[in-house]
């Protein structure tokens with residue numbers, strides 16, 4: 001399921017039309033019948049369509065499925081990746097694709113660049129990585145979206161992340177700059193920093209701790225609770241004090257004037273302060289930071305940390321713009337939020353370095369399944385085209401390979 005962009009430059013506009021037809025057909029067909037692909041592609045004459053279908057199947061963008069009633073194809077994650085990449089390329093958001101720098105439980109993080117070489121991050125949401133087979137199949141959100149839930153849920157996750165990132169950024173919060181969203185992907189600015197998880201020593205833990213607590217309170221003042229505020233989702237950027245910029249400093253002086261600036265990069269669980277479980281989420285965020293600072297930096301604050309009641313009071317006394325309301329108005333509706341939340345609840349939440357216990361067991365089963373699947377996919381793939389080495393994963397050098405994304409894509 002890893003993105004391999006190499007084949008994209010060989011795809012023709014016909015291939016992309018057929019791929020888009022498979023995507024459209026997948027919305028209400030688990031297996032899209034070949035005649036329907038042909039019809040939806042709008043291409044005349046069967047031979048072009050058949051050639052495109054066989055091209056796409058060869059590089060695993062679609063997969064042939066023999067159904068009890070008819071033969072057809074289903075869109076694979078790779079196909080959806082290529083459709084999104086093609087769209088980003090057409091709108092000049094992405095010009096080249098570089099290294100994968102992270103594999104999350106539910107996403108891939110890839111360094112990309114625009115035509116000037118400016119580096120950006122593309123995050124590909126993969127909510128089907130944890131197989132839907134293990135999620136209770138009687139869930140409402142699956143019943144109504146049964147044909148391709150992975151596609152729908154991954155797009156919802158990308159929409160949610162983009163909507164919140166935009167609202168937060170516009171209101172002065174320290175988050176990456178959101179650049180574009182297409183299907184299950186978002187493109188954002190690259191933050192040159194490490195996750196708090198990887199920071200072993202902090203000169204002033206009390207300062208950083210209070211900054212993080214203030215962030216939690218400030219979010220609440222704008223009507224939001226992060227819900228997954230932990231050492232993985234906070235990047236720590238080193239910045240020189242503004243008044244020291246441009247001055248010639250020794251290394252020691254520089255160290256003295258470096259400020260640690262937290263940047264929030266991921267908000268899968270973000271909820272409104274009006275959510276039924278708002279207080280639980282708020283307290284969990286506060287506890288997560290307290291526990292982590294104690295364990296990692298041996299820092300225990302004298303104050304107990306903010307309570308939800310205090311946050312509420314702050315919100316009422318000095319309200320910010322209600323970003324929960326703003327996000328809803330931007331197109332990520334309450335219904336979508338509920339569907340995504342039901343799914344997230346099923347697969348569990350990571351906090352303080354651990355996958356929650358209930359979901360952990362599920363995850364193990366699923367990962368095994370998943371490995372088997374992706375293993376065989378990779379084997380097949382290596383027959384037809386090169387696959388990327390796993391050493392690229394987690395490579396923090398953020399080096400671009402300068403791989404062209406597409407030259408022949410549909411206009």
Ligand SMILES: Nc1ncnc2c1ncn2[C@@H]1O[C@H](COP(=O)(O)OP(=O)(O)OP(=O)(O)O)[C@@H](O)[C@H]1O
Pocket residue numbers: 101102103104105106107108109121123176188189190191192193194195232233265266350
């Ligand atoms: N904008 C960015 N700039 C730089 N690095 C980033 C950026 N976004 C993500 N990363 C890197 O990728 C890693 C994973 O990102 P993120 O937490 O958004 O993915 P995730 O799928 O939610 O991960 P998980 O499911 O494991 O929490 C981060 O820890 C960080 O190292």
